[in-house]
Amino acid sequence: SLPNIATVIGSGTMGPGIAATLARAGATVRLYDISDEAIARAEAAYGVVTGVLEAVGSPMVPGGSVSFGTDLDEALAGTGLIIEAVPEKLELKQKVFADIEARVGDDVIIATNTSGIPITTMAESMTLPGRLIGMHWSNPPHLIPMIEIIPGKATDLALVDKLAEIVKSFNYVPVIEKEIPGFVENRVLYAILRECMALLEEGIVTPEGLDACVKWGIGYKLSVVGPTRLLDMAGLDIYQAVSGYLNKELDVSTDTPQFIKDKIAAGQLGFKTGGGMYEYGEGDVDAKRKEIITGLIAARKTLSSIP
Ligand code: NAD
DSSP states (O other), X not given: OXXXXXXXXXXXXXXXXXXXXXXXXXXXXXXXXXXXXXXXXXXXXXXXXXXXXXXXXXXXXXXXXXXEESOHHHHHTTOSEEEEOOOSOHHHHHHHXXXXXXXXXXXXXXXXXXXXXXXXXXXXXXXXXXGEEEEEEOSSTTTOOEEEEEEOTTSOHHHHHHHHHHHHHTTOEEEEOOOOTTHXXXXXXXXXXXXXXXHHHTTXXXXXXXXXXXXXXXXIHXXXXXXXXXXXXHOHXXXXXXXXXXXXXXXXXXXXXXXXXHHHHTXXXXXXXXXXXXXXXXXXXXXXXXXXXXXXXXXXXXXXXXO
């Protein structure tokens, strides 16, 4: 079950949503960061996240709370679960684990939200490497109710079940995996993105056409059934017939496509620069962001009502 006290280390993009999700399930959550500026941003982000969770109608277990601070001793006092969400740098994470291990008892779980640094590598510098486990939330963490659980080579296997039970206690779906580069979610996403970018690069379809095709032809269906069930729906014989000629046509490039590199060199990074794959005029990015959150809230409600 969910520990009474949980600590989230790092309150950037991911921290506030993670903290809010645990707090709504009844935990006393301490959200820690290194600077007052980061904490001020986190408090503002937490307000937005709370509004989204209200809109989703996510149930609230009484007693939960989130407090913010820059004192690590206070953040860790009495904690039963630590979720590390600091920037994706090996040395930084290892330093954070050392700081944590110096302050907590041996039975406290240390979970890392890393997107891809091997758990096994990170654990090498730890006093008790068995207590480190991958807990990969999907962004936005307060809306995507699925968490990848990745044990490293040294992870205590009892921890896998324990963390899966914790994840279920706040009504998220735990997905237990073996450690592999990119983990499962990003491998699948990047396989899709590789083919999509190749189709754009070859001028087979417009960006608008591609987005419509993938959203409705793939996303809509897969959001209801998942790829394994989709094969049963389609028939394995059909899959064999199509994959037999199609798999060898699919893109297998190992590098980022040149047209993406060119856009980056021209300062076109997407929302954050006002242009990327699409161009955005004054106010367009904010409007798009709102549209996406509204869509995610509506879709989450609908999908949650389907078994
Ligand atoms: P971020 O850069 O937005 O936030 C990181 C926060 O950590 C910042 O507020 C920073 O001040 C703080 N920080 C830096 N050093 C610290 C320290 N020593 N102790 C405590 N806090 C410290 O990063 P993010 O996007 O929230 O990502 C955090 C982790 O989650 C990364 O490992 C990332 O790969 C992973 N992740 C990110 C996403 C995503 O979509 N952003 C999704 C899944 C996983």
